[in-house]
Amino acid sequence: MKRIYASLRPLSALLLAVLVLPGCNALNPLCGSARPSPSITSLSADTITFAQVQAGFVLTVNGSHLLASSVVLINGTTVPTLVLSSQQVEVTITTTQITAPGTASVVVNTPGGNSSALGCTSGGTSHTLTLTIT
DSSP states (O other), X not given: OHHHHHHHHHHHHHHHHHHHSTTOTTTOGGGTTOOOOOEXXXXXXXXXXXXXXXXXXXXXXXXXXXXXXXXXXXXXXXXXXXXXXXXXXXXXXXXXXXXXXXXXXXXEEEOOOTTGGGTOOOOEEOOOEEEEEO
């Protein structure tokens, strides 16, 4: 009995380390359903005219880790988002989001999943890309 207990000690220490380490999605087996944080790399256009906005400009946002639950925010306002793939989402920009020439911030947000209580990071907001409106 003593020999069995001694052989289980390293295994129990490893299990404890995996369950206690916060944010360790690669090591924590309970993080399988955690959603990745989105990353955006480019816009289909960096500069558009205000006339294009008035007509309803379709903007494609390129990146990675884009999920069905991901949404685009223009200047902090959520815009109806069509997820084309894990690398592209599409939105139509109108005067509802942009009311005059200038610049607009574009980010993608993926809401957190249900596993953050298990020490897993889940979802998040991408960095900001700037859209110029002339």
